[in-house]
Amino acid sequence: MSSLAASDQRTIATPAKVIQPAWVRVVHWINAVAMILMIMSGWQIYNASPLFDFKFSSSITLGGWLGGALLWHFAAMWLLMVNGLVYLALGLATGRFRKKLLPITSAGVISDTKAALTGKLSHADLSTYNYVQRLLYAGIIVVGILIVLSGLGIWKPVQLQYLTALFGGYEAARYVHFFCMAAIVAFLVVHVALALLVPKSLRAMIIGR
Numbered sequence: 001m002s003s004l005a006a007s008d009q010r011t012i013a014t015p016a017k018v019i020q021p022a023w024v025r026v027v028h029w030i031n032a033v034a035m036i037l038m039i040m041s042g043w044q045i046y047n048a049s050p051l052f053d054f055k056f057s058s059s060i061t062l063g064g065w066l067g068g069a070l071l072w073h074f075a076a077m078w079l080l081m082v083n084g085l086v087y088l089a090l091g092l093a094t095g096r097f098r099k100k101l102l103p104i105t106s107a108g109v110i111s112d113t114k115a116a117l118t119g120k121l122s123h124a125d126l127s128t129y130n131y132v133q134r135l136l137y138a139g140i141i142v143v144g145i146l147i148v149l150s151g152l153g154i155w156k157p158v159q160l161q162y163l164t165a166l167f168g169g170y171e172a173a174r175y176v177h178f179f180c181m182a183a184i185v186a187f188l189v190v191h192v193a194l195a196l197l198v199p200k201s202l203r204a205m206i207i208g209r
C-alpha cells in the first residue's frame, strides 16, 4: 500500500457513490421494455377501433393485427404490473419515495423551472432530484397506476364493474387509458432527451455510479 501514490490511495479509499441502487436499475429497465411493448401493441389495438380521427402507422405498431396485438398487450401487462408492484413496494419500504421524491413545493418547482429554462439548473449532484424531476417522476408514477387500473376496467368490465364505473363507464375508461398513454409518451420524449443531454445520469441508471 505504501508504494501507491497518494492519489491512488484516495481512489481506493473512496469508491464512487452509488446513485441508483441495483433494484431501482433492474425495475427501471424492465419497466422501460414493458412500457414500450404496451405502447406499440396498444396502438395496434387502437387502430381496430379508433377513438379519434386518426390511426397509428403500422410501422410503429406491434402485433400485426388486433389478435396478435392483444396477445402482446396481455403478456407485457403482467410484466408491467408485477414489476410496478415491486417498484411501489420497495419504494415505500426503503423510504426511497419519501427521500427522493418529497417534498414537492410549488415554490421549488417554479424556481427550478426558471433555472432549467435559463440554463442555470445544476446537474452536479445526481443523488438529489430537483423539484421538476420530483414532480415529473411522482406524476408519471400516478399515471402508471391510472393506466393499469383503467386498462383492467376495460379488460374485465363485468367482473370489475365497480372499477370501470369509477372511471365513468367503459367508454370513459377507454379515453382515460388513451390520455394516460399520451402522457407517458410525452414524458418519455422529454425524459430520454434529458438523459442523453446529461449522459452521466444515464450512466448512473445503467451501472449505478
Ligand code: HEM
Pocket (backbone or CB within 6 Å): 024, 028, 031, 032, 035, 036, 096, 100, 126, 129, 133, 137, 140, 141, 144, 184, 187, 188, 191, 192, 195, 201, 202, 203, 205
Ligand atoms: C428507454 C427509455 C428510458 C431511458 C433512456 C430512461 C432513463 C432514465 C435515467 C437516466 C434516469 C435517472 C435520471 C435522473 O437522474 O433523473 C431515469 C429515472 C427514472 N425513470 Fe427513466 N428512462 C427510460 C424509460 C422510462 C419509462 C418508460 C418510465 C415510466 C413511464 C421511466 C420512469 C422513470 C422514473 C419514475 C425515474 C425515477 C426513478 C427513481 O428514482 O426511483 N423511465 N430514467
